[in-house]
Amino acid sequence: MRVSQQVAGVAVTKSFWLILSILFALASHNVGAAVLPADRADVLYHSYDGGGVEVTGPSVLVRKSIGDSFSGSLNYYIDNVSSASIDVLSSGASPYEEERTEKSVNLDYLHDKTIMSLSYTNSEESDYIADTFSFNISQDMFGDLTTVTLGYSQGDNTIGKNYQGQPDPNFTEQNSTTRSYRVGVSQVITKDSLLTGVFESIADEGYLQNPYRSARYCVPPLTDPVPPPNCTGDAFEPENYPNTRSSNAIAIRGRYYLPYRASIFGGYRYYNDSWGIRGNTVELGYVHPFKTAWLAEINYRYYTQTKADFYQDIFPYPDSQNFLARDKELSTFDSNSVGFGISYDFATAGWKYIDRGSLNFYYNYIYFDYKDFRNALVDAPPQEQPLYNFSANVLRLFVSIWY
Amino acid sequence: MKHNILLILLVMVLTGCSIEPWVKPYERAHLADPIMNPSRDPVSDSYMHHVHEVREGSRGAGIATGGGCGCN
Numbered sequence: 001m002r003v004s005q006q007v008a009g010v011a012v013t014k015s016f017w018l019i020l021s022i023l024f025a026l027a028s029h030n031v032g033a034a035v036l037p038a039d040r041a042d043v044l045y046h047s048y049d050g051g052g053v054e055v056t057g058p059s060v061l062v063r064k065s066i067g068d069s070f071s072g073s074l075n076y077y078i079d080n081v082s083s084a085s086i087d088v089l090s091s092g093a094s095p096y097e098e099e100r101t102e103k104s105v106n107l108d109y110l111h112d113k114t115i116m117s118l119s120y121t122n123s124e125e126s127d128y129i130a131d132t133f134s135f136n137i138s139q140d141m142f143g144d145l146t147t148v149t150l151g152y153s154q155g156d157n158t159i160g161k162n163y164q165g166q167p168d169p170n171f172t173e174q175n176s177t178t179r180s181y182r183v184g185v186s187q188v189i190t191k192d193s194l195l196t197g198v199f200e201s202i203a204d205e206g207y208l209q210n211p212y213r214s215a216r217y218c219v220p221p222l223t224d225p226v227p228p229p230n231c232t233g234d235a236f237e238p239e240n241y242p243n244t245r246s247s248n249a250i251a252i253r254g255r256y257y258l259p260y261r262a263s264i265f266g267g268y269r270y271y272n273d274s275w276g277i278r279g280n281t282v283e284l285g286y287v288h289p290f291k292t293a294w295l296a297e298i299n300y301r302y303y304t305q306t307k308a309d310f311y312q313d314i315f316p317y318p319d320s321q322n323f324l325a326r327d328k329e330l331s332t333f334d335s336n337s338v339g340f341g342i343s344y345d346f347a348t349a350g351w352k353y354i355d356r357g358s359l360n361f362y363y364n365y366i367y368f369d370y371k372d373f374r375n376a377l378v379d380a381p382p383q384e385q386p387l388y389n390f391s392a393n394v395l396r397l398f399v400s401i402w403y
Numbered sequence: 404m405k406h407n408i409l410l411i412l413l414v415m416v417l418t419g420c421s422i423e424p425w426v427k428p429y430e431r432a433h434l435a436d437p438i439m440n441p442s443r444d445p446v447s448d449s450y451m452h453h454v455h456e457v458r459e460g461s462r463g464a465g466i467a468t469g470g471g472c473g474c475n
Contacts, residue, residue, distance in 0.1 A: 042446040048454060061446045075446065143424025180463065191430040194439060200463035249463035255441060257433040265441070271461035279461035287438045295438070305460050330460055362447065368458070394454055396447050 034113045034140045034147075036071040039064050042400045050366065050392020052084040052095075059398075069111065075104040086388060087328070090376040091214050091236065096165075100125045113140040127160040127167075127211075136182075144188075151182035161211040176206030192257040199250045209241035215324040216376065221317035231382045234314060240324050241310075247273035253283075262288045276309035277330065295343040297362075304334035313374050314382045328388065332371040339364035339394075347401075357401040364394040 041062045048055040057078035065071045079102075084095035106119035116137045123130040132155040139148050155178040161171035184198040215238070218231035253267035264286050271279035285299035308330040310323035341362035348356050367389070374385040426434075433439065442448045452465050 042444065044446050044450065046450050059446050059450060077450075144428075145424050145426060182464075188426050188431075188434060191426045192433050194434060194441070196441060198464045200465075202463050247461075247463060249461065249465075251464035253441065255439050257436065257439055261436070261438070263436075263438045269461070269464050271463065273460075275460075277460040279459065281461065289438060301455075303455070303459060303461075308460065329458060335459075360444065360447070364451070366454075394451070396450060398444070398447055400444065 034110060034115050034138070036065055036069075036108055036110050036115065037063055037073075038402055039071075040400055040402045042398055044396060044398035046397075047395040048392060050394075051368070051390035052086065052089070054082045055079050069109060071108045071110075073104075073106045075102070075106075077102040077104075086375065086377060086390075087213060091212065093212070096162075098126055100128075113144070114138070127162045129158040131156050132178075146188070147186040149182070149184040149186070151180070151184075153180040153182075154178070155180075157206070159207050159211065171211060174207030174211075176204060176208055179203045189254075193254065195252065195254045197250070197252050199248070202245075202247045202249075204245040206243055208243060208245055209239050209325070210327060213239050213325075213327050215239045215312075215315060215326040216382070217315040217318050217320065218382070223317070231314065234376065234382050235318075237318050237324070239326065240322070242275065242323055245274055247271065247277075249279075251281075262286065271305075275330070277305055277307070279303065279305040293345045293348065295345075297339075297341040297343075299337075299339045299341075299364075301337040301339075302334070303337075305332065307332040307372060311372075313372050326373075328370055328373040331373040333369060333373070334371075335366055335368045337364050337366040341396075353403055355402045357399065360396070360398050360400065362396040366392045366394065368392070 042060070044059040044061075046055075046057060046059060057080045059075065059077040061073060061075045063071060063073035079100040080097075081100065082095070082097045088095060100123060102121060102123040104119060104121040106117060108115055108117045114137065117135070119134045119136075121130075121132040121134070123132075132153055134151065134153040136149060136151040138150075140146070141148065157176045157178070159174045159176065161168040163170075180200060180202045182198065182200045184196065186194065186196045189195050214236035216234045216236050219233040219235050220231075222231070249269055249271040251267060251269035253265065255263055255265045257263050265284070267281075267283040269279070269281040271277070271281075280303070282302045283299065284301075285297060287295065287297045289295045308325055310321065311325045311327070311330045313326065313331070315321070315324060339362060341360065343358050343360045345356060345358045347354055350356065368391070370388045373388050374382065375388045376382070376385060378385045437443055456462055456465070
C-alpha cells in the first residue's frame with residue numbers, strides 16, 4: 001500500500017512540474033489583464049470559546065504595492081490560548097495557558113497575465129515551531145475568463161513537549177515535514193457566475209502525533225477484543241501514529257450574482273487520506289448589501305468525517321496494535337456551523353490618505369458531535385460514558401482600510 | 404496515448420488567447436463587485452480556515468497556507 005502511494009506521489013509531482021513549465025512558457029508572451037491585490041491594512045481581533053478552550057488575539061495585515069509589478073504584505077498574528085479541554089483534563093494534566101505567534105511575509109510579482117507569489121510563515125509556540133515556504137503562480141487565459149493557479153508549499157516543524165511549564169527532559173525534540181501541491185482553476189461561467197475548482201495533495205513525514213495525547217485501554221485488560229467491551233475502568237498509554245501521511249482534497253466552489261445586488265455562494269470538498277479518514281464539507285452563504293454602506297452575510301457549513309483506521313475510543317488491552325490513537329480529531333464526527341456578519345463602509349469618498357474603510361463584525365456558532373469518542377471525565381464504566389459533544393462561539397471583529 | 408493527450412492540452416492552452424471571450428469586458432461589472440469576491444477579507448478568511456483545520460482530520464483545497472498548531 002505504501003509503495004503504491006509513493007508511485008502515485010511521484011506521478012502527481014511529475015505532472016505538477018510539467019504543468020508549471022507550460023505556465024512559465026506562457027508567462028513570457030502574453031499581454032496583461034491580471035491585477036495585483038489592492039493596497040490595504042487590516043486589524044482583526046479574534047476569539048474562539050468552546051470545549052474548555054479559549055483562544056483570543058490580534059491579527060494585523062499590511063499590504064502595499066511597490067511600483068507597478070510588485071506587491072508585498074506582512075502579517076502578524078497571535079493566539080493567546082487558555083485550555084482546560086477534555087483532552088487536557090482526561091490526561092490528568094492541569095489547565096494551561098500559552099501563546100502562539102505567527103509572522104508571515106509575502107511578495108507578489110505581476111508580469112503580463114501572470115502573478116507569481118512567494119511567501120514565508122514562521123509560527124512559534126513554546127513547544128512547537130513551524131516554518132513554511134510557499135510558491136504560487138497564476139495565469140489568466142482564454143480571454144481572461146479562466147485563471148489557472150499552481151502552488152507548492154513546504155513546512156518544516158519542530159515539536160517539543162512541556163512539563164509543568166518547562167521543556168520535558170524525558171522528551172526528545174521531534175521533527176516533521178509537510179509538502180503540499182495545489183492546482184486550481186477559476187472560471188467565469190456567465191456575466192453573473194463564477195466557478196472555482198481546487199485540488200491539493202499533501203504528504204507528511206516524521207513525528208505526526210500530538211505528544212500530549214494518550215490512548216486508553218480497558219481495565220481489567222480484555223483477552224478477547226470482541227466488541228462490545230466490558231470494562232470496569234480504563235488506563236492510558238502513549239499514542240503511536242504512522243510517520244507518513246498522504247492526503248488528497250478536491251473542492252468546487254461557486255458564486256452567483258442575483259438579479260438584485262446580492263450574491264449567493266456554495267462549495268463542496270471531498271477529502272481522503274492514507275490514514276483512512278474520509279471527509280465531506282458543504283458550505284452555503286448569502287451576501288446582501290443594503291443602504292449603500294452596509295453589507296450583511298449569513299453562512300452555513302456542514303462537515304463530516306470517518307475515523308482513522310487506527311483510532312479507537314478504548315483499546316482492549318495495552319499495546320494491542322502497532323498504531324494507536326484517541327485524538328478526537330481522528331474520530332468519526334460531524335459539525336454544523338452557522339454564522340452571520342455585518343460590515344459598514346466608511347470614508348467611501350476618501351479621507352486624507354485613505355481611499356475607503358470598513359468596520360466588520362462576524363459571529364459563528366459551531367456544534368461538534370462525536371460518534372465514537374466518549375467523555376472519559378464521566379465517572380462510569382467506559383462503554384457507558386456518554387458520547388462527547390461541545391459547542392463553540394467564534395468572533396471576528398476587524399477594521400480594514402484601503403489606501 | 405498519454406503524449407497525445409498532453410499535446411492536445413498544450414495546443415488548447417497555447418491557442419487559448421485567440422478564443423473569443425463569451426463574457427465581454429464591458430459585461431463584467433457584476434463579477435467585479437466585491438460581493439462576488441471569493442475572499443473579500445483575506446485575514447478574516449484565513450482565521451476561519453485555521454479554526455476549522457486544527458479541529459478536523461481533513462486539510463487542503465482551502466484558501467490558506469501556513470503552520471503551527473495552537474490546538475492542544
